[in-house]
Amino acid sequence: MPAADIDWDDLPLGLVRAVRKHTGRVTGSRSAKGVRSDYAATLETASGPVFVKGAGQPLFAASLAHEAATVAFVPGIAPRLLWRIDAAGWVMLGFEHVEGRHADYRPGSPDLPLLAHAVTQLGQVPLPEHVSKRVERHYNGLPAMSGNHLLHTDLHPANVLVSGDRAVLVDWAWACKGAAWVEPAMLAFRLMAAGHSVEGAEDWGRGLATWQDGTALDEFVIANHRSWRRAADLDPLDWKVRAAGMAHQWSVHRRLAKD
Ligand SMILES: Nc1ncnc2c1ncn2[C@@H]1O[C@H](COP(=O)(O)OP(=O)(O)O)[C@@H](O)[C@H]1O
Ligand SMILES: [Mg+2]
Incomplete structure (x- = not known):
């Protein structure tokens, strides 16, 4: 399924639960446009807006793992990585949301x-x-x-x-x-x-x-x-x-x- 067609509600429950552990209740989601990831969106959550990016396929999961490792070295240049989840066959990263x-x-x-x-x-x-x-x-x-x-x-x-x-x-x-x-x-x-x-x-x-x-x-x-x-x-x-x-x-x- 192309990324644009996947909604927050379509994600596996195990993944949603794991995200909620970090963010609290998720009250809304805005899909990011023109993306390569399986899922990319800004979530409105109990702890404020969070940008999330996830992959349910091994190839993308590997590239997300690479991204997660790399952003740790570029603070102030890239958005801060808040958390990383491996759940329900998905890898998902949570980033500081950049309003821009x-x-x-x-x-x-x-x-x-x-x-x-x-x-x-x-x-x-x-x-x-x-x-x-x-x-x-x-x-x-x-x-x-x-x-x-x-x-x-x-x-x-x-x-x-x-x-x-x-x-x-x-x-x-x-x-x-x-x-x-x-x-x-x-x-x-x-x-x-x-x-x-x-x-x-x-x-x-x-x-x-x-x-x-x-x-x-x-x-x-x-x-x-x-x-x-x-x-x-x-x-x-x-x-x-x-x-x-x-x-x-x-x-x-x-x-x-x-x-
Ligand atoms: N931290 C962030 N805060 C807000 N929007 C973001 C953030 N990171 C990415 N985006 C938006 O989401 C889009 C997709 O994210 P990106 O990391 O480029 O994923 P992909 O690998 O799917 O292209 C970006 O083009 C940008 O518009
Ligand atoms: Mg991109």
């Missing part, structure tokens, strides 16, 4: 400096021992991308909540390790997808201490183009074709494209 909205990555958005600040803070976090997946595995093992920094790697605007004057980074399921410059490079590409010119997106990246503008970035731009072109060839959905076009533009701009 998804970030706006378009040119001129006031959210961009907040995003830069959060990414700068992340750049200073030592790599937790359990984070062993390498970011370069998605890019043909590109050696320049390898490194020992903690990377989020999935910072699309719905994984960044703007709350007051802070950008809070959520959804650490894809956290992995790699060179520090990879996070801003990936973000620069997301900014292009949100309407920035290549120059505009690179300028934003240059504002970050970990940005690198050399051969490594060139290699990333080539690998990024190759992987989006392959994705669009395999499954030519509009957004994939658009991303492949943008990736191509980036490589043309850096005089890397052959065609």
Whole structure:
């Protein structure tokens, strides 16, 4: 069943009971939209609002366990993890609820400096021992991308909540390790997808201490183009074709494209 179709009332009773032990009575639930988890919602509870995220399938459960372990290392950058439950075949995490909205990555958005600040803070976090997946595995093992920094790697605007004057980074399921410059490079590409010119997106990246503008970035731009072109060839959905076009533009701009 897709996540959007599962209601609080559909969850197994054993799981509901285990949640209630932490939160007290649950008086309402608002499903989060566009999620990968089996269940994600803000619960109104006797102890206030709590964001919960759960998985009833082993693969997602493993990625939630990874997320739970990782957020412990990024306080102030991610929402605080309040509890973790294993019950009725489900894993469920309870987070501090962040009152906010998804970030706006378009040119001129006031959210961009907040995003830069959060990414700068992340750049200073030592790599937790359990984070062993390498970011370069998605890019043909590109050696320049390898490194020992903690990377989020999935910072699309719905994984960044703007709350007051802070950008809070959520959804650490894809956290992995790699060179520090990879996070801003990936973000620069997301900014292009949100309407920035290549120059505009690179300028934003240059504002970050970990940005690198050399051969490594060139290699990333080539690998990024190759992987989006392959994705669009395999499954030519509009957004994939658009991303492949943008990736191509980036490589043309850096005089890397052959065609
Ligand atoms: N701590 C939180 N407080 C409030 N809303 C949140 C919180 N964490 C995530 N969300 C919202 O729920 C959505 C789904 O959560 P996310 O962790 O991204 O799960 P998924 O892995 O299913 O994408 C996010 O896009 C965001 O809108
Ligand atoms: Mg998400």
